[in-house]
Amino acid sequence: MAGSQDTVAGPGASGGHATGTDRRERLRRFWKSDFVRSSPFWLIPFLLMGLAVYGGIIWNFLISLTDYEGFLQPPDYSNLDFEMYAQALADPAVFSTGRNTFVLLVAFTTITLILGIFLAILIDSDIRQKNTVQTIYLLPFALSFVVTAQFWLWMYNFQNGLVNTVLGLFGLGPYNWIGNPELVLGAIIFALIWQFSGYCMVVFLAGLQSIPNDQFEAAKVDGASIIKTYWRVIIPQLKSASVSAAVVLMIFALKIFTFLYAMFGTYRPPKGTDVLATLMVREAFNLQNWAYAAAIATILLAMGLAVVAPYLYYQYRARAL
Amino acid sequence: MTEDTSIGSDTVSRRRVLGASAGLAMVGLAGCGGGDTTTEEPEDTPGNGSGDTTEAEPTPNGTELEVLHAWTGGDGAAAVEKLTSMFKEEYPDLATNFRPIGGTGNVNLDSVVARRLANRDPPASWQAWPGQNITQYGGLLANITDVWEENGYTDSMNSRAVTESKLNDEFRSMPLGSHRMNNLFYNVHVFEDAGIDPDSVDSPSALLDAFETIASETDAVPMAHAMSGPWTTLQLVFQNFLGMHGYDAYMDYIDGDGDKALLVEALETTQEMLSNYINEDAATISFTEGNQKMMDGNAATIQQGNWAYGMYRAEDSGVEYETDWDWMEYPGTEEMYMIHIDAFTFARDTNTPVKQKMWAKFLGTKDAQVEFGNRKGTVPLRTDIDTSRLTPFLEMTADHLANYDQFPPTIAHGLAVSPEALSACKTAIGNNFSGPYDIEAAATGLMDAVSQ
Incomplete structure (x- = not known):
């Protein structure tokens, strides 16, 4: 991933005298960088994995902050608190x-x-x-x-x-x-x-x-x-x-x-x-x-x-x- | 090529990114800890899904009728195979999908159903103990009162089964068969060797005396018992309770109105049995292994639901009814039938409302109940069947079901108590009454369980 510097430097890092051609040039180089060109190979698994694992963890954590129980009501995410944790620690x-x-x-x-x-x-x-x-x-x-x-x-x-x-x-x-x-x-x-x-x-x-x-x-x-x-x-x-x-x-x-x-x-x-x-x-x-x-x-x-x-x-x- | 795409960015290495993202994750977690309430609702939040009900319309064959059950092996698999093939014969053009989900005591089936209900993807019908057990599904079950009334099942089913099939005054469940709970199966040869007359054993204390005789006169263990789960012991405690204190005290208990002193007495008797008269390897065996001990003559008796009969009846069991094994009502529970019910229940808001009712109607027919019962060892709940169609042992049990007046519902199998209470009962038994025995704590736990 030697070419990754393009992505990180970003437009913000370019001093005050950035011109239009300059910007286009950098965009073109970004587009051709290893980082972008290799993305089909790592980005898709990364997203799938991220969604399945970390998305699941975050969702689980959110559910734990609700009062969700039974089948009738979907979880209510508008009222989050740590009541369940308090209950668990006292159990x-x-x-x-x-x-x-x-x-x-x-x-x-x-x-x-x-x-x-x-x-x-x-x-x-x-x-x-x-x-x-x-x-x-x-x-x-x-x-x-x-x-x-x-x-x-x-x-x-x-x-x-x-x-x-x-x-x-x-x-x-x-x-x-x-x-x-x-x-x-x-x-x-x-x-x-x-x-x-x-x-x-x-x-x-x-x-x-x-x-x-x-x-x-x-x-x-x-x-x-x-x-x-x-x-x-x-x-x-x-x-x-x-x-x-x-x-x-x-x-x-x-x-x-x-x-x-x-x-x-x-x-x-x-x-x-x-x-x-x-x-x-x-x-x-x-x-x-x-x-x-x-x-x-x-x-x-x-x-x-x-x-x-x-x-x-x-x-x-x-x-x- | 300006200098600002600098070499400095080289230092933004993988390690930096790792470190930074770890830091960000920490900050994020801490932020969550701050209790932000700006979370978006997930898109698939249901609530509008149930709007498109095309209920009244008879469904053509588009959608399969999906039925979940837990009979995956042995006699249960054979019985359900017969049942489904009869249903398909009756309705040859109906698309169906019968799915077995294994596991003892319906545990896996129940969790699959729970997951599907929570995901708003209910199966059309599934096997469930009725009674208090289905209160957990309240609001999600279809009303099948019309099936009961049109087919006259309200009159032809056992009265207790009628009561237990209702939830909020409507029928939500269709019973297929009953297992009797207050059985004491015994090995005839061991009883003969010990010189015990089964008729003389008419109370739990007489049973303890018989155990003493068996222990001193024979090599067999007086009672086979399995303790790898708490349900068998829970069951035994309440057999003793029922045998010692009778029907009314039992019903008071399940209504949350019981007498703790009576419960303590039942626990004391049970403890005496468990401490002195059962097989020593109880903790590691299941009830089928315990049952085998009785069949082999290594144990004199076993207390079980009459599903135990399934093992005696198998062709290679090596035991004959009345010559090798026999049965008595659990001492003290004569003229009572502690009832367990296997039933199917039906989800509301499915695409197959008409097929569900065909299935419900079929389950209540005499043929379905008899054919299933003969294979599974369940007793049909119809009181108007010709009991001679059943095997001799089942015929006797069915006659009792038809003629008795007292049907105490089982606790260990969910008829009498809600899932929360049942779980609390199992915790009380598992934590305080599976050796070492703490009667006071177990009694308190059991009393608290039903008073919630």
Whole structure:
């Protein structure tokens, strides 16, 4: 986009002595610039995307400011206020689902990252059947939530589930993974970690393989232990990989609705796993509280943005964006 | 080539644009936060769409009659297949569009309908529980009172179904069949092994005694129960309520006039059942898996709507009526028929008002009700059918429907309470009565739900 200066300089920037021919000349050059000539290729997708995504977000936000509910009245945009947000902040259901969402987000992302980096280091250290092992770890990521949710539900079965059977070998349990509200969120998080740690591993592995062997050798010559080599030399270089993996993981954590719906077949998952997304769907599609649901959606979006914003800022600072 | 298309503009790089637009977005958000009310109304705001009603005119075959239902699999799919082919036989030239939308308990169907109604694009007809459930569609439903009156359905349908099909004093809904709710299905062999006489189990406390006997005498779990959603437990609580305190107390409760002390007693009994006598994997299973446990003899009983019968009747079920499985009215609810209704409801302001009424009329016919019922396991709501056309189990249920006087409407399936109240009931059960059990909180939640 080297030619884009024409567009930005604009007529306003031309000093006081702009003549007619001058202006025509600039218009002609603008018209022939790369910016304009390339526009059919990027402008259309840009507009479609902008309308579908950002238009949707803005419209959702507007609806959340109305009192829209039921089917009879269209939303009234003449009287906007933050009543729904006030109501949401005072609603214990929003608080508890928000807390569950947050716990899920943080615990799932952190543990998956740590596990991913650990697996990547193991695989990177030239084990046998490296490619096979890598595929085995990555495979769960390729499975749909619909599949993984259903078989984790079977694995968590109290009587004949695999989890309790295996723990039973060590004399532990049995635990009521899904029925006990104190365990169920952990059980869900564990299932998600199982599904995504492979992906995380692949991201880190790519980062690890771009680090030249010299650094390992240099560290060795300097007498650094293996742990110290990784901790001081290697892991700091994986920063950008970990940031991008973290963002993808957080986005998956926010999409937990699919997993819960596939698992329980209802918009109302058991106590302890109710998240903002399920609450939003119930408010909108069971009860037609459209404005209230839109407010919850906006809160969820704000949570998502709060998570992603530091990453964007970091990338921007690192001149990667 | 003047100097003012300067090199300076080179610095307006992609990064600058990014930074600036991020800043602008922040300012914009902040501006929104300031509470500006100058928003334009979107162009597609409806309100003038319903003006062009060509209602009285019989529609020729231009527009399809669009019907949405939730019977996507198993016996439901077979039943609806039969139903639609009968309708097409009856009206061979009619363009129709029957669309199944799957999901347990109509959840997906309801959200599709909600979205379409909100977008002013209603389907002509859709499957919906009548009663309080359709209050959410108030003002959007077609009046089909003439269909009811012209065909004499007001006299030939079950009285409770007549009441539940009305909204604001007009008929808005046409029932197709009923599932009975106050059933206790049991495994005959387990009862024999435990030495229990089914006739002696005539109250929830007698049922608890029987459970104790089963637990000590056999290897089977006394009751199969599924708790992956709150509705099954909600259902069980009110079976106990009805069995312990009777019809009038139940009706008082759903009218928002209930006695909390009675509710607490019912919750206590239910808790005793759930804490001691059900399968341990209840939290992860659905009612079909629970039902299978009873059929296999791993559980003695199950409380369910009579859709459970669909599994016993399947050819490869391996169980026979009365030799392997049998049925009793839920203890204490004898001479009552807790009623659930599957019905279709009809949108106003569609392009197919005449076809809608043909469909409504068809749904109420004896043939439609019997043929659908035999396949789906529903009981026809017509009281003038020849019940010998039904399978033996359904025939008995249909006789009860025709001869009983007390038809308490189901709570868990929307007849008795509005969607808001039902949602609040499920929250009360899901949060406070799915283990660990907090009877006081659950009772308060249930009382508040119906008093709104």
